[in-house]
Amino acid sequence: MTSNVHPPELSHQFEELSQQREAAQLGMWLFLITEVLFFGGLFLAYSLFRIKFPHTFAECSLVMDWKLGALNTAVLLTSSLTMVLAVVAAEKGRREELVRWLWVTMLFGVVFLVVKGFEYHHKFEEHLIPGPYFTNEFADRGAAQIYFSLYFTMTGLHALHMIIGIGIMAVITWMAYRGKFSRTYSNPVEITGLYWHFVDLIWIFLFPLLYLIGVRT
Numbered sequence: 455m456t457s458n459v460h461p462p463e464l465s466h467q468f469e470e471l472s473q474q475r476e477a478a479q480l481g482m483w484l485f486l487i488t489e490v491l492f493f494g495g496l497f498l499a500y501s502l503f504r505i506k507f508p509h510t511f512a513e514c515s516l517v518m519d520w521k522l523g524a525l526n527t528a529v530l531l532t533s534s535l536t537m538v539l540a541v542v543a544a545e546k547g548r549r550e551e552l553v554r555w556l557w558v559t560m561l562f563g564v565v566f567l568v569v570k571g572f573e574y575h576h577k578f579e580e581h582l583i584p585g586p587y588f589t590n591e592f593a594d595r596g597a598a599q600i601y602f603s604l605y606f607t608m609t610g611l612h613a614l615h616m617i618i619g620i621g622i623m624a625v626i627t628w629m630a631y632r633g634k635f636s637r638t639y640s641n642p643v644e645i646t647g648l649y650w651h652f653v654d655l656i657w658i659f660l661f662p663l664l665y666l667i668g669v670r671t
Contacts, residue, residue: 479644479645482645483648493608493656496604497659499604500604500663503600503601503604507594507600507601510601511667513592513598514592514601514605515601515664515665515666515667518664518665518668519576519665520666522569522572522573523661523665524661524665526566526569526657526661527657529562529565530566530654530657531654532562533559533562536558537555537650537651540559541640541643541644543555544630546637547636549630549631552630553631556623556627559623560623570609583606584599584602585599588602608664609660612660615656619646622649626646
């Protein structure tokens with residue numbers, strides 16, 4: 455005999471929690487596909503200009519602080535691990551553990567943004583902001599401005615996605631603190647994890663393309 459009890463976390467348009475979970479995951483994957491297309495256009499533009507100006511792009515890459523970039527890479531990879539631990543805690547119904555790992559993940563996200571803020575400040579002090587006051591130290595000033603325009607656009611949009619992710623995670627953390635998730639219902643945490651992993655993955659591509667293409671001796 456089928457129970458007519460409607461779980462409070464089940465939306466009215468779904469018959470079962472499993473159906474709701476599959477629909478939410480499908481929706482997130484479709485959203486991430488559009489994000490791949492969005493960033494893919496930027497990566498394509500980067501590739502075309504790098505082919506056209508290979509020496510200038512390598513020269514500009516030498517100006518980048520690869521150590522800070524590597525630090526941020528380690529920070530994001532660690533945040534992916536803590537996000538996985540949060541999802542596992544949610545699936546096992548461990549509320550306190552879930553809240554703790556979500557806080558740690560958000561902390562790593564904030565650390566990343568702070569480090570990126572220091573990088574942007576250094577670029578401003580070094581007159582590497584594209585425009586009339588851009589530095590003349592590069593052999594091809596125009597191509598160098600293209601590189602830094604791509605740098606600020608791509609890393610800036612990535613940082614914006616991180617800010618959005620931290621905001622979503624803050625809401626999820628509040629819900630977790632109030633006991634909204636259980637072993638039978640943890641889908642919002644999983645969906646948030648998918649988004650966070652995507653943001654981390656984008657940086658994995660940005661780091662070598664922007665920081666490591668120059669020849670270092």
